[in-house]
Each structure stands twice: as C-alpha cells, then as structure tokens.
Amino acid sequence: MTGRPRSAAARAAILRAALAELGERGYAALTVEGIAARAGAGKQTIYRWWPSKADVVLDALLETAAERIAVPDEGSLRADLDAFLAATFSQSGQHGVLTGLMAQSVLDPAFAQAFRERFLASRRAALRGLLERARARGEVDAGADLDLLVDVVYGTLWYRMLVGHAPLDAEAGRRLAALVTDAARPGRPG
Structure with missing residues (x-):
C-alpha cells in the first residue's frame, strides 16, 4: 500500500466505529460517512485504507471473531x-x-x-x-x-x-x- 502509513490508533478507532455503527444501524444502512464521523476520521482516510465499507466490516469482524x-x-x-x-x-x-x-x-x-x-x-x-x-x-x-x-x-x-x-x-x-x-x-x- 502506498501513501502514509496507517496509524494504529486511527485504524482501531475506525474499526470500533464500524462495529458501533453496525450495532445501531445494521449492515444495509452502514455508510463510510457514518463510520468516519463516529471515528473522528476523514472519509478519505477510510477509502485510502479500505476499498469499501464491506472491507472495513471484514477487518472489524476479523478483529472480534477469534475472541468471541x-x-x-x-x-x-x-x-x-x-x-x-x-x-x-x-x-x-x-x-x-x-x-x-x-x-x-x-x-x-x-x-x-x-x-x-x-x-x-x-x-x-x-x-x-x-x-x-x-x-x-x-x-x-x-x-x-x-x-x-x-x-x-x-x-x-x-x-x-x-x-x-x-x-x-x-x-x-x-x-x-x-x-x-x-x-x-x-x-x-x-
């Protein structure tokens, strides 16, 4: 991946925000804009690291699946x-x-x-x-x-x-x- 390296704190905040948004809105109503707003991150940051909301959710799911x-x-x-x-x-x-x-x-x-x-x-x-x-x-x-x-x-x-x-x-x-x-x-x- 080119560009600036990912900030571990920003990544964690985005994944937490994705899970929180999923919990409140469900997958169908989930948006990258909603994730970004909740995480305090720019939408462009999310799109720089993940190509779609599905990819953000996949990473968030992987973070929790093994422990659950x-x-x-x-x-x-x-x-x-x-x-x-x-x-x-x-x-x-x-x-x-x-x-x-x-x-x-x-x-x-x-x-x-x-x-x-x-x-x-x-x-x-x-x-x-x-x-x-x-x-x-x-x-x-x-x-x-x-x-x-x-x-x-x-x-x-x-x-x-x-x-x-x-x-x-x-x-x-x-x-x-x-x-x-x-x-x-x-x-x-x-």
Missing part, C-alpha cells in the same frame, strides 16, 4: 462441537453483518476472494482443527471426510441464516453436533 468464538477443548468431540456451535450460533447480532458480507461477495468478485480467504477459511480451519484433534483421540473415523463434515456445519449455518426457514439457536447447535458426531464416529457404515 474460541476453539474449545472440552475433552470429547461432542462436547467440543456443542461448545463451538453454541458460541457460533449465539452470535445472532452478527447475522445481518454476515448476510450483508455474503451478499457483497456475490456482487463483488474481489471482495468474495478476500471474504473467503480471510474470514471463511479461518472459521473452517478452526472447525477442521477441532475435528482433527478428535480424530487423534480416536473419536473420528480415519477415513471420514473432514471437509465434508465442515461443509455440513457451515452449510447449515449459512442456509438457515440466509433463508431463515428454521432457527439458528442453541437447540439447532446441539442437534447438529449430535449429527456430526454420529456421522464421524469410527466404524460407522458408509
């Missing part, structure tokens, strides 16, 4: 999945943000690549690591397709979030954890 949804180690696959999915599904305040970012990724191929590589891949890797740890404990069949199991979890999350046909709540998380645990267990036919 940790990878648990409860000692068993089922307990780990219960905890991971409870934390993931409880982020209901983020649903509008996530659906907005997904919509932006459909419209903007460059943003889609950044969203996949920077956010989706990290969340997938966290869940896959949980499954790999369970495999090392002997709870997951050696031949289980871990990527497909990750797809089952995130496919359910995204489908319910985008379509809204069924709740994305703690009960859904428990049922999904049971389904994945059963599908992954050693010696399962098929």
Whole structure:
C-alpha cells in the first residue's frame, strides 16, 4: 500500500466505529460517512485504507471473531462441537453483518476472494482443527471426510441464516453436533 502509513490508533478507532455503527444501524444502512464521523476520521482516510465499507466490516469482524468464538477443548468431540456451535450460533447480532458480507461477495468478485480467504477459511480451519484433534483421540473415523463434515456445519449455518426457514439457536447447535458426531464416529457404515 502506498501513501502514509496507517496509524494504529486511527485504524482501531475506525474499526470500533464500524462495529458501533453496525450495532445501531445494521449492515444495509452502514455508510463510510457514518463510520468516519463516529471515528473522528476523514472519509478519505477510510477509502485510502479500505476499498469499501464491506472491507472495513471484514477487518472489524476479523478483529472480534477469534475472541468471541474460541476453539474449545472440552475433552470429547461432542462436547467440543456443542461448545463451538453454541458460541457460533449465539452470535445472532452478527447475522445481518454476515448476510450483508455474503451478499457483497456475490456482487463483488474481489471482495468474495478476500471474504473467503480471510474470514471463511479461518472459521473452517478452526472447525477442521477441532475435528482433527478428535480424530487423534480416536473419536473420528480415519477415513471420514473432514471437509465434508465442515461443509455440513457451515452449510447449515449459512442456509438457515440466509433463508431463515428454521432457527439458528442453541437447540439447532446441539442437534447438529449430535449429527456430526454420529456421522464421524469410527466404524460407522458408509
């Protein structure tokens, strides 16, 4: 990136402002002007560092995702999945943000690549690591397709979030954890 280097304090203020604006207005009504005003920064500063509001939101989301949804180690696959999915599904305040970012990724191929590589891949890797740890404990069949199991979890999350046909709540998380645990267990036919 050319130009003046980013100020860590200004960057942090902009990301905090983006999250605050999201909380008050939602993704659809979020504007770079609103973020700039709340952060006490110039709109041109934001555009110098981020090409769009979606990119600002992506960075803000990345700053908070790891701390809000940790990878648990409860000692068993089922307990780990219960905890991971409870934390993931409880982020209901983020649903509008996530659906907005997904919509932006459909419209903007460059943003889609950044969203996949920077956010989706990290969340997938966290869940896959949980499954790999369970495999090392002997709870997951050696031949289980871990990527497909990750797809089952995130496919359910995204489908319910985008379509809204069924709740994305703690009960859904428990049922999904049971389904994945059963599908992954050693010696399962098929």
